[in-house]
Amino acid sequence: VRVEALTEGVEAPPNLSDCRFEVRQRYQYSARRAYARELAKHGHGSEAEDGGAGGLPSWEGAGGQEDDDHRGGDHQVVRRKPSGLAARRPNAQAVKRLQALQDATKKERKVNDEEFLRLIGEPILYGQVLQLKHVTSGRYLSIRKTAADVERGALKTTLQDGGTAGSWFRIVSGYRTKIDGDRVLFGDLVALESVSFGGMGLHVSV
Incomplete structure (x- = not known):
């Protein structure tokens, strides 16, 4: 309003x-913050922990950038262009680490949602x-x-x-x-x- x-x-x-x-x-955000920091190293998004951006890029598949938008239990993936000239394609080792951090972020979200249901x-x-x-x-x-x-x-x-x-x-x-x-x-x-x-x-x- x-x-x-x-x-x-x-x-x-x-x-x-x-x-x-x-x-x-209270939700946990340690995995999300680690993912955001790693993305920032490669010029994608910001590592600011005050939550400047909503969805974080996805590195599934061939490393194409997508937005993993998770709002209130809904999940959707939206294709986006890299943000800014500083964005650059990570090497294979970095992509592997990004994928692992992204998986950890998804698990963290699931745990948060399950805990909410338990506390209703x-x-x-x-x-x-x-x-x-x-x-x-x-x-x-x-x-x-x-x-x-x-x-x-x-x-x-x-x-x-x-x-x-x-x-x-x-x-x-x-x-x-x-x-x-x-x-x-x-x-x-x-x-x-x-x-x-x-x-x-x-x-x-x-």
Whole structure:
């Protein structure tokens, strides 16, 4: 939901379904980060860990570049051209390593999804690290290493394909009246603190 729609006397978003987020457990991204770093060595994509790009190139087959786009359990492969003049074809040994890292990334995704299914129905506890998946887009709320558009002293928050370490938030009591391990109850005032960015609190500026 773009906040511009609320600046002209409008008291509610035009479509409330766009405001729904699904609570997910903390996903693991170590294999994904290793894959991104290896791709960056060969001029493909960026090794930035704040999740600049959504899908990562695939090196299956003859080493052609594809986007492996994984959103909310859906999987699709889209053919793309190498990004930028710096992109170059890796040698056979590098392709083998890239394929192994890509396989590890897919296994990591599968483990994350299986863990989510296992935890469905479990209570959320204060102090837990979680992620918020935007129901409509299938993307994850994530903090980036760039300045926010409105409040320049804060970091930018976006929706990212697949999520990143910037998608990790710790849930705490808004009034500090609850302790870690207490259940989060309906109607509780909560705050979300970034794990990867020094406990910065999630907030909105208009």
